[in-house]
Amino acid sequence: MSSSSSAESSLEPDLTFPGMGGYRMVSLRGLIVFTICRKACIYNPATRQSLTLPTFKSNLFAQQEPYKHVHYFFGHDPVLDQYKIVCSVMIASSFSEMLFSEFWVFVLEPGGFWKRTEYDAQAHLPTRQGLCINGVIYYLAFNHTRRYHVYCFDVRSEDIRVIQAPHAVPQFCTSFGFIEHGGKPAIFDYSRITETGVSELWVLEVDGGIWSRKSLVLKLCQKHLVDDIDHNKKLIVHGTGENNEVILALTCPCYLLYYDLMKNDVRKVEPAKTSAASKPQSIVDSYTASLEDMTAQGALDG
Structure with a gap:
């Protein structure tokens, strides 16, 4: 595994939150995660606190391929009572050929930092918001076959398995x-x-x-x-x-x-x-x- 630098200072709560902004919002157990300029932000409506997660240094961002896709998912492990933000990075050529995918994980805790997880499956593009059910993040994506698959990310073990979606979809x-x-x-x-x-x-x-x-x-x-x-x-x-x-x-x-x-x-x-x-x-x-x-x-x- 490789990791970016720790950015504990960037996790200071912001008590002045005039507006949500951003896009791709998803809520989980009372917290909201949304995206602004490829950065993941978290907002707690109960305390009106917000934070912006630090950036991570993906080598894919430096590639010359024209299309770069970043998707964030939010998960909770009920056994350890631990929250994790998962980021999928994918680059594609001008012919929409998917080339590479990376996965980065951030544990929501003081001193948290991004770490890259080992992942050897084919590049794929998420197409819908993810779901977190019983400690597993599920999201829908398609790969080079242009067929939809469901990707299952275990929040605790950080293992990934892939299930083919129905052909009728x-x-x-x-x-x-x-x-x-x-x-x-x-x-x-x-x-x-x-x-x-x-x-x-x-x-x-x-x-x-x-x-x-x-x-x-x-x-x-x-x-x-x-x-x-x-x-x-x-x-x-x-x-x-x-x-x-x-x-x-x-x-x-x-x-x-x-x-x-x-x-x-x-x-x-x-x-x-x-x-x-x-x-x-x-x-x-x-x-x-x-x-x-x-x-x-x-x-x-x-």
């Missing part, structure tokens, strides 16, 4: 989400929901490698909720809420669809017209449901 399609369903990673394909009212749910069963499939058909009385969505209006999955509801967002016009996969029931929420008492969680929070669990609020304390 459409390639180069944006109309599906990678979500948690019933405590398991799942792929929710809603690419045909507007035309036919049908969506597909693929669930990765325990011990991996086996996918179960379930077809969901919108009730006729709810089909009108998706009738005004066309190819110019993109419906995006923003994670899952309570009771296994998938949160789908449409920006123009602005509203949310909460799809209960257990009951096969959809409800529409228009944030601007909702009272304060029943206002749904914001788009920022909805990546992984609400932030009610603040058990990690001491994680940013020095």
Whole structure:
């Protein structure tokens, strides 16, 4: 393993946090990780503390290849009660040929630093936000075969294993989400929901490698909720809420669809017209449901 220099001084909490900013936000146990200029930042809504992690010195950044992709994932080991940020770095040629991938890991603790993990699998490009379930980070990516695979990173051991996604998952399609369903990673394909009212749910069963499939058909009385969505209006999955509801967002016009996969029931929420008492969680929070669990609020304390 190789490591970058320790940057304990950069982990000083910032108590003045005027706005979130950034992108690729993901929440886990009351903490939010987001990215600004390729740097990972962490925010604790309970204490209003934030920190920006130090940079790491990847040799891939110095390469002349035109495309460089950086993705951060956030994980928690329930046994050691330890948080880790995982960064995937990938470079590609002008012909979109994936060349190399690197993995870097940062343990969220005083004096923490980035270390590079040994990884000998093929280069791949993550395409969705990751999930952390029972100490394992799952994320969806494709490699040189252009087929989707699920990469499983064990937070404690830092081992990685790869599981092939179902062949039925459409390639180069944006109309599906990678979500948690019933405590398991799942792929929710809603690419045909507007035309036919049908969506597909693929669930990765325990011990991996086996996918179960379930077809969901919108009730006729709810089909009108998706009738005004066309190819110019993109419906995006923003994670899952309570009771296994998938949160789908449409920006123009602005509203949310909460799809209960257990009951096969959809409800529409228009944030601007909702009272304060029943206002749904914001788009920022909805990546992984609400932030009610603040058990990690001491994680940013020095």
